[in-house]
Amino acid sequence: MALITCKNLALSYEGRRVLEGVDFSLSAGDYLCIVGENGSGKSTLMKALLSLKSPDHGMISFGDGLRRTEIGYLPQQASISRDFPASVREIVLSGCQNSLGHRLFYPAAARHRAAEAMEKLGISHLARRPWQELSGGQQQRVLLCRALCATRRVLLLDEPVAGLDPVVTAELYGIIRGYNRAGMTVIMISHDMQAALSDATHVLHLDGRQVFFGPAEDYRASDAAGHLLGGACHA
Numbered sequence: 001m002a003l004i005t006c007k008n009l010a011l012s013y014e015g016r017r018v019l020e021g022v023d024f025s026l027s028a029g030d031y032l033c034i035v036g037e038n039g040s041g042k043s044t045l046m047k048a049l050l051s052l053k054s055p056d057h058g059m060i061s062f063g064d065g066l067r068r069t070e071i072g073y074l075p076q077q078a079s080i081s082r083d084f085p086a087s088v089r090e091i092v093l094s095g096c097q098n099s100l101g102h103r104l105f106y107p108a109a110a111r112h113r114a115a116e117a118m119e120k121l122g123i124s125h126l127a128r129r130p131w132q133e134l135s136g137g138q139q140q141r142v143l144l145c146r147a148l149c150a151t152r153r154v155l156l157l158d159e160p161v162a163g164l165d166p167v168v169t170a171e172l173y174g175i176i177r178g179y180n181r182a183g184m185t186v187i188m189i190s191h192d193m194q195a196a197l198s199d200a201t202h203v204l205h206l207d208g209r210q211v212f213f214g215p216a217e218d219y220r221a222s223d224a225a226g227h228l229l230g231g232a233c234h235a
């Protein structure tokens with residue numbers, strides 16, 4: 001049974017169509033890499049998957065009892081202020097918001113989950129540090145940790161390695177790969193085609209519409225990949 005299905009999806013901003021003809025489905029444990037030039041609609045599609053944006057037409061459906069609140073999300077960098085006045089622990093805990101309900105404080109289970117995720121990602125020692133003092137790589141690790149607090153099932157990552165050096169990039173890809181191999185479904189937007197394709201099981205290529213969807217090995221041999229790999233592929 002498909003975990004996530006998009007059928008003939010079309011998305012607009014104030015009447016201006018930015019994406020159409022999106023048709024794909026994913027099973028639990030898949031690793032989808034979404035590629036395409038700047039402005040091709042990648043982040044907008046992610047917002048639709050999170051129900052932050054409603055379709056003009058077409059639909060998104062979840063199977064296997066997946067609920068929207070079980071999706072972890074790492075937003076594109078610019079959407080979190082570099083000066084955000086919070087500690088690492090507070091940012092990670094904010095990934096547990098679904099467990100907050102009408103409570104004022106996070107329940108013990110949420111705090112335990114946050115501590116466990118920080119341990120796994122090797123950032124426990126940073127828990128009390130102010131967010132704005134961390135390096136770019138540490139900040140992305142914290143955001144990944146936050147997303148992992150929200151889910152055991154589906155991770156949405158919008159350009160998680162943008163602006164990071166090759167060593168930190170490889171580390172983050174390694175962490176994401178580990179979670180995927182343990183069963184987490186991953187949907188990642190990336191401009192880093194080579195690295196992304198080595199881990200992804202599927203590729204979705206967008207250009208205001210769906211150019212390609214299918215297994216990663218089919219994508220490598222496709223004309224669409226040749227265009228993106230050979231042409232200007234920038235962040």
Ligand SMILES: Nc1ncnc2c1ncn2[C@@H]1O[C@H](COP(=O)(O)OP(=O)(O)O)[C@@H](O)[C@H]1O
Binds near residue numbers: 036
């Ligand atoms: N909040 C918004 N309001 C109006 N237009 C937007 C908004 N966000 C994005 N767009 C436009 O929608 C198109 C797709 O944007 P986006 O999904 O962010 O592309 P990508 O993530 O592939 O770079 C672009 O033309 C962009 O300018």
Ligand SMILES: [Mg+2]
Binds near residue numbers: 042043044076158
């Ligand atoms: Mg984007």
